Amino acid sequence: MSALPKPLPRITIRLAGQTDFDGWRKAARALAMREIPADQVGWAVSGAASADLFDGAAPSRDAAPDGGTAFTVPRSFVEAAEAVICHSDAERFSLLYRILLRLRREPDLLKIASDPDVRRLEAMAKAVRRDIHKMRAFVRFRRIGSGADERHVAWFESLHFIVERNAPFFVRRFTGMRWTILTPYASADWDGERLAIGPGATRADAPSEDDAEALWRTYFSSIFNPARLKVKAMQAEMPKKYWRNLPEASLIPDLIRGAEDKARDMIQKLPTEPAPHHAKVKARHWPEPDVEPGPDDEGANASTIPELRAAAEGCRRCPLWRDATQTVFGEGPEKAKVVFVGEQPGDQEDLAGKPFVGPAGKMLDAVLAEAEVDRSEVYVTNGVKHFKFEPRGKRRIHAKPNAGEVKACRWWVDKELAILKPTLAVALGATAAQSLLGKTVPITKMRGQVVEREDGLRVFLTIHPSYILRIPEPADKEAERGRFLADMRAVRELMAA
Amino acid sequence: MATLPLREKLAILSDAAKYDASCASSGAAKRNSLKSGGIGSTESTGICHSYAPDGRCISLLKILLTNFCIYDCTYCINRSSSNVRRARFTVDEVVKLTLDFYKRNYIEGLFLSSGVIRSPDDTMGEMVEIARRLRIEHRFAGYIHLKTIPECSQELIEKAGLYADRLSINVELPTDEGVKKLAPEKRPETIRVSMARLRSKIDEKSEPTLRTKTRERFAPGGQSTQMIIGADATPDATILKTSSRLYASYRLRRVYYSAFSPIPDSSAALPLMKPPLMREHRLYQADWLMRFYGFGESEILSARPDGMLDLAIDPKLSWALANRAMFPLDINRADREALLRVPGLGTKVVKRILETRKHRRLRLEDVGRLCQSIAKVRPFIVAEGWSPGGLTDSATLQARVAPEPRQLSLF
Numbered sequence: 001m002s003a004l005p006k007p008l009p010r011i012t013i014r015l016a017g018q019t020d021f022d023g024w025r026k027a028a029r030a031l032a033m034r035e036i037p038a039d040q041v042g043w044a045v046s047g048a049a050s051a052d053l054f055d056g057a058a059p060s061r062d063a064a065p066d067g068g069t070a071f072t073v074p075r076s077f078v079e080a081a082e083a084v085i086c087h088s089d090a091e092r093f094s095l096l097y098r099i100l101l102r103l104r105r106e107p108d109l110l111k112i113a114s115d116p117d118v119r120r121l122e123a124m125a126k127a128v129r130r131d132i133h134k135m136r137a138f139v140r141f142r143r144i145g146s147g148a149d150e151r152h153v154a155w156f157e158s159l160h161f162i163v164e165r166n167a168p169f170f171v172r173r174f175t176g177m178r179w180t181i182l183t184p185y186a187s188a189d190w191d192g193e194r195l196a197i198g199p200g201a202t203r204a205d206a207p208s209e210d211d212a213e214a215l216w217r218t219y220f221s222s223i224f225n226p227a228r229l230k231v232k233a234m235q236a237e238m239p240k241k242y243w244r245n246l247p248e249a250s251l252i253p254d255l256i257r258g259a260e261d262k263a264r265d266m267i268q269k270l271p272t273e274p275a276p277h278h279a280k281v282k283a284r285h286w287p288e289p290d291v292e293p294g295p296d297d298e299g300a301n302a303s304t305i306p307e308l309r310a311a312a313e314g315c316r317r318c319p320l321w322r323d324a325t326q327t328v329f330g331e332g333p334e335k336a337k338v339v340f341v342g343e344q345p346g347d348q349e350d351l352a353g354k355p356f357v358g359p360a361g362k363m364l365d366a367v368l369a370e371a372e373v374d375r376s377e378v379y380v381t382n383g384v385k386h387f388k389f390e391p392r393g394k395r396r397i398h399a400k401p402n403a404g405e406v407k408a409c410r411w412w413v414d415k416e417l418a419i420l421k422p423t424l425a426v427a428l429g430a431t432a433a434q435s436l437l438g439k440t441v442p443i444t445k446m447r448g449q450v451v452e453r454e455d456g457l458r459v460f461l462t463i464h465p466s467y468i469l470r471i472p473e474p475a476d477k478e479a480e481r482g483r484f485l486a487d488m489r490a491v492r493e494l495m496a497a
Numbered sequence: 498m499a500t501l502p503l504r505e506k507l508a509i510l511s512d513a514a515k516y517d518a519s520c521a522s523s524g525a526a527k528r529n530s531l532k533s534g535g536i537g538s539t540e541s542t543g544i545c546h547s548y549a550p551d552g553r554c555i556s557l558l559k560i561l562l563t564n565f566c567i568y569d570c571t572y573c574i575n576r577s578s579s580n581v582r583r584a585r586f587t588v589d590e591v592v593k594l595t596l597d598f599y600k601r602n603y604i605e606g607l608f609l610s611s612g613v614i615r616s617p618d619d620t621m622g623e624m625v626e627i628a629r630r631l632r633i634e635h636r637f638a639g640y641i642h643l644k645t646i647p648e649c650s651q652e653l654i655e656k657a658g659l660y661a662d663r664l665s666i667n668v669e670l671p672t673d674e675g676v677k678k679l680a681p682e683k684r685p686e687t688i689r690v691s692m693a694r695l696r697s698k699i700d701e702k703s704e705p706t707l708r709t710k711t712r713e714r715f716a717p718g719g720q721s722t723q724m725i726i727g728a729d730a731t732p733d734a735t736i737l738k739t740s741s742r743l744y745a746s747y748r749l750r751r752v753y754y755s756a757f758s759p760i761p762d763s764s765a766a767l768p769l770m771k772p773p774l775m776r777e778h779r780l781y782q783a784d785w786l787m788r789f790y791g792f793g794e795s796e797i798l799s800a801r802p803d804g805m806l807d808l809a810i811d812p813k814l815s816w817a818l819a820n821r822a823m824f825p826l827d828i829n830r831a832d833r834e835a836l837l838r839v840p841g842l843g844t845k846v847v848k849r850i851l852e853t854r855k856h857r858r859l860r861l862e863d864v865g866r867l868c869q870s871i872a873k874v875r876p877f878i879v880a881e882g883w884s885p886g887g888l889t890d891s892a893t894l895q896a897r898v899a900p901e902p903r904q905l906s907l908f
Contacts, residue, residue: 108856113849114859114863114864137544139602141601152600171531172530173536175531176530177600216601223511223512223515224515224549225551225553227758228774230550230551231552232552234552237554246547263759267771269763275578275580277577278578281569323746325689326689350693351694352693392745393788394744394748395745
């Protein structure tokens, strides 16, 4: 066994103030460079303006000069240390120094959240953060003076040494105000241009009342719902130690005492006659009760597209209306001789209430323009008029309508066709073909063909433009777009014929 | 009509707003008054400046512009047939109250709602004017939340979005049938279209413009909504389904659930009982599971045949007990998605477990230091030197991990 190292003299570091982070850092760095163990160092706070470093020990002749071979620590440690230095626990300086020493050999130490030193560091940082938050919440300014002499002064008792650290928040928030926050150990003062940190004060130095407090108390007692009394929940967030400086807190005991009776009164108060003005309001604003159209004959008597569209707004023929925003009805001139039928509205169409306004609609527009088909001359609609989707987080994933939904919605497609009497219908995709022909059609096989319905309507079959958007390979996508363009040119020929 | 003193108006119009659950002042863009020299700031999270004895935080001056209303919604204290005392603030009064309270650090900002008088546009127009005066004339940089009236014009919504941090539109009740029954004059279709328009506008304005690359300011805190729970017989499963649809469809930041509270001068159509606070709490927990824990709306209640959340234990524990085949999970190997399903492990704890295990293998006591209570977690995990053995499948597991019945905090 080697000889025990000679015990070093205990070193005491005296810091300039409770939150003297720079003093701590300078001393800690020098000590760490000399590998002085943490249990050899004591930390004290002097009231003096300057720190006399290495008090009680030989001056650190062999310590590295500032900016010399200083070692680096993670940024996260500096940030945590700046907060923890504000903690009221006298042990904080030595904890920070111990972690600093350990960081030289364990650079990842702070990432090991289960380490007891790291836990302690985080608990202290958290306590400081909480106190800072509570100060932001529970400082209550009282106004003194008026006009040019107007000032706002607050008295606050913090648990930790947070005034300096928290003052910039109040500057950011109350820039246009002159204010002072007094606490037992320090004060902060903002004159509209400059922040000054000064000595502590007593409660008597702060004003004792403010004319807004009566209103504030009125608000506090009126916003409380006695039927929901939850005293523990209140105290968890607003501990009693803060109460004595909160003007509203004196009301709390009475509010709690009276809550039960008030809640019972509310529950037991029997319904009374309607208020006297109610009949007048009703007559003026709600003269006729809404008559809901019957579920089966809605739109049956419509002779124009706008009438039909209005009837379809309340459509309940299948359950898809429940989740969708609105019915997305067809659009286009009533003299249109060509009808384009898509599958169903998507996310964008559902929001806008118009068909083909989303990405697939833009694709269709572009290809129609290139094929020289005038979109303003055609009527565009969908086989199913409500958006069907699965919610996933903040998005809606398109879901394919089933045969029953397509069948239910054919009521509207048939009515549209009956009013428009087109000579040509273009089925965009399988669902559209199913809607127009009443049966499933192999769209890839029959694409480009014209099928004539029993009523004489010619139906041109092609893909849905969203199919092109889903092709990942650019070359394939371009090729598919070319085929779709050819289809639209064929449509133009048919329109002319 | 004789005008009431301000203090009486405040009493009436904050009383009228106390049944409204939403209170958050979070989600606003960072902003302060250093440059403008005005008053106010919003930072990452809102600040609760006080707490009422009902346990709810007070972060905003939450008032109605007026409690006169042409609607007659059965559950609402301000409905047209109610005998409640009526009052109406002037635009100036609301502006002054907001500033006076803000300067004393009582509040984070204003949450303004209103009964509808004369017409939706008249009422919304005054609300927008209040927000405009605060922002422009008084350089107020605090939080402003406006409750939008669905029937008002699109133009007013666009103006509201310029000045407000958050806009909300109430869906009122979880189902259209419920709205039809209890709020006969409100139209669910109009409410949905309004939410859709608001989402489109927020989407549009959040795109960087070609010219400046900066984003135009429009309701940076997004939109939220609120529904009343327990005024009709809608089960929790339907409520969660509605929420999940609303989140996906309109990108809502929050759906608030407001336990139906008895109101004085109540309508005979409503239950006379204490508000179902525990149910409301469980719905919020389930909502969190959907938003932050990757749970689908349908799986949360898959093991509950009645479609109601278990009031005795939280929904995650309830789910885990019904899905024990997935457990125990190896804390040193399981992926994030799986760890998030362990009862007692929150998003923060999971993050730290993932970070820490890059450097060392975790023992049960390591996990214990990271989470609040290891007792709840233990049966569901394997750690270095720890295996729950038969505990995971034990018939008495629920009794071991379920908390003693007690009143839980709401927020």
